[in-house]
Amino acid sequence: MMLLEKREKELECIYSISDLFDMHIPLKSLLRGIVNRIPSACSCSEVAAARITLDDEIYQTTNYEDTPWKMSVEITVHGKVRGYLKLVYLKEHPVQDVGPFLKEEKKLMDAIVSRLGKVLERRSVEDALLDSEKRYRVIFESSPLGIFIDKNGIITHCNRSFLKIFGLPREDIIGAEITDFVNDEKLEKVLFRSDQEIMPYYETEYSVRIAGKPVYLRSYYVPHRSSKTTLEGGVCLIADITKSKQSEDALQQQKELLTSTFNALQDLIVVVDRELNVVTSNWKSEKFITPEEREFHPHCYECFMHRDEPCDPCHVKEVFSTGNVTETEYTSPVDGKTREYRVFPVLGKNNDIVMAVEHIRDITERKSTETALQKSTEELARAYEELQSLDKLKDEFLSNLRHELNTPLTTIRGYSELLQEGMFGQLNPEQENAINKVVNKSKRLHSLLDSLLFASTSQGGRVKYNFEKIMLSDSVLSAMGEMSEHAKEKSISLNFNLPTDAILTKADADYLPRVFVNLVENAIKFTPREGTINLSAFRENGNLHAIVEDDGIGIAEHDLPDLFQKFHQIDSSSTRNYGGNGLGLYISKVIIEDHGGKIWIESEEGVGTKVHVTLPAIDQ
Structure with a gap:
């Protein structure tokens, strides 16, 4: 009777857990249900407790605690251990077949863990399939991959990108012919060719008007066949490339403008590679090389320096070696013109110098003007020195003049003042009037001399x-x-x-x-x-x-x-x-x-x- 009662507990536990497996409840609820049902199958269920550890998550009975009287079984999913089922007695229990537990209880735990592993494997596959389907739907709906068509060119599936391009509801597109949306006669021939002529890939670009606006589209068609003789359908990608086409047109216009500007520059611009070959140039003012010779990318020193080998030192090589801008002047023995050469480095993606741009300007006239200006400057300097000498002579002359005039003027003024004061006898009114005028005029003359000398010395700040x-x-x-x-x-x-x-x-x-x-x-x-x-x-x-x-x-x-x-x-x-x-x-x-x-x-x-x-x- 005790054995029958024990088997009855085990069967009740298995049936109740099987019901959980068949209910397709969430995984966490399933694991909690299993944990709560397992202790009832034990011999001493009133002191038994259980715990499941899965992927570092723990599910256990409320009375669970670690004790020495325990049994543990691994939970394996797809051959990998993902957790454990642990069964314990909360009080000391005599030793049985498997620790404190019976062999039948161990078999029951193995059966439960085995069934749980299969359920987890099935759910893992189902989750993977659901994720894959979700990803497929997200990719399909958000990608420019517009439609699926059958072998007759009828649209069977389409995504939001396709709907957005044409501004139509899905029900107006499913069941329609692909040729209603792709304006290309060649595609019709591709769709209905014989089996031997089926192309592996087809691409086309065309313009249409959608809602009264011009739109530029690009279509890709990849046919699908189940055998070498049967065309089953295909995948068609339709992308709106209006913006990129406009960008390409704008870029082309900019390129043409840049080329026109490049060719309109009066100075000579040359792009040189590391071997000193001319990659491109506007060839302005350069008559020593024919158009045919330019096509073979000649060396820069041959074209513009008129030399058979590079200069030593070479200003272009210096740019490639140092990365610094270089400048030099060179007078050609061929035409006698002097040219100014400026070379700038062109950096690549890795910050290395891949090209050099050489700016060449004819400065013959400027050099001639500079020479004339230098000559004029030297002449002006000499004239300035002569003026300084004359100014010094003038100062010396005025100083000497003041000294020479002061000597007699002082005598005249002194004796005049003595006469005015009556030191040489009484003067009559006419004499007094005359001597007064002499004294006043001598004072003014003395003041005038002082003013002239001051004006001369003050000009050089020598007062x-x-x-x-x-x-x-x-x-x-x-x-x-x-x-x-x-x-x-x-x-x-x-x-x-x-x-x-x-x-x-x-x-x-x-x-x-x-x-x-x-x-x-x-x-x-x-x-x-x-x-x-x-x-x-x-x-x-x-x-x-x-x-x-x-x-x-x-x-x-x-x-x-x-x-x-x-x-x-x-x-x-x-x-x-x-x-x-x-x-x-x-x-x-x-x-x-x-x-x-x-x-x-x-x-x-x-x-x-x-x-x-x-x-x-x-x-x-």
Whole structure:
């Protein structure tokens, strides 16, 4: 009875697991069902537990734990071990035929694992077939392989690509003839030829209008025959190549444009290979090689250098060896022309130099111009040196002239001033008037000599200043005092407005007063009798700002830009009426700018003139 009860448990376990196999349930559910049913077939089912490990996935009963009382069976699929079935007792169990288990229980486990392996093998094959079918459908639907046709040229299958090209539903295409979609008479002959003339492959391109638009298609036809005498059908691939055709046309246009541009270049362009053979060229301005000779890809040194062998060193070989751009010039002994050669490397896919492009330009005329220009430059350099020598002689002459004139002028001025002061006796009014004129004219002549010498030395920046801290008011008052007698002669009022506090600047105590003497002298010169001259100074934005203002004849606006040029006179009438040498404003500008300042003029014709001077201010 115990044996019968044991066999009954085993049969119930086998039947329940067989039901799971026949139900085609998912694999995970199948394995969980097997695990939960196996313990019931054991002798001591109340303390039995099971586990299945398959492809690193574990399925086990809720009470499973590893114990010493166990039995394990391999799960083999297609000859490969993919897992294990393990049966354990949770409590100590006496030793039986197979560990703590009976032989019958071992046979039952082997039978279950064997059946499970076959089920897994079948499901693996089914999954592979399903995957293959899915892949086939995906490939067919997404590929340009458009249709299958039978031996009569009737379409039996088509994919989305074909539907998209023609814009038709599937039901309008299946059952239609292939010739309704392929505009090619030759294909009809291919489809209905005799068995001996069946082509292994046929390809054609043609244009059609679909939905009113021109479309360019390419068709491939591969016939299928079951025997040498029977045509069973075929596969037809129809692809829309409109875009690629347009790209080819655009590329061809670009190629033609590039060729036209290449041939239109006035310079000679040559493509050379590593053996120095001419691969291609526009052959511009090259008459020493015939069109027939060009077809044989002659050497570049033969065509353009007119040599029997390469130059040493060869500028083209240097490009191939170094990868650097090279330049050289060469005068041909054949035609006497000088040409400039520039060679550029052409890199291949592996970044190696496969070709060289040589740019050749006729520079004969340019070289001639450069030679003439070089000769002119040398002549100008010599002329410049001569001018420098003349300028030096001029400076020396002016310096000597000033020295030679100063000696008698100093004597004349000295004795004149002694006579003026009555050192040699009392003068009558006529004598006093005459001696006054002599003294004034000698002073003006001395000032003129100083101005000429300054204009000469300042041009080369050779004026030497002795900068020191001085008060601006001292320079202004010195100028006012020196020019007061001159102002009195014309009954001109000299007014000045200077700040009470000291305003200081870094300046030369001899040269800076000369600026204000020149400005006041100009103001007196161009101010009518009984006029007014105002001289003011103030501090402004870290600078000293002085203004000499008169109510004289004024200056026209178009004459203002040229006033500070050396020896400049507004017009000849001014020279005759007012005198002057045109150096006063020039000298003033040089001195002020050498002191780091600025000078400018504001004037209105018939109203008057303002001369502005700014200098850097310093603290006490």
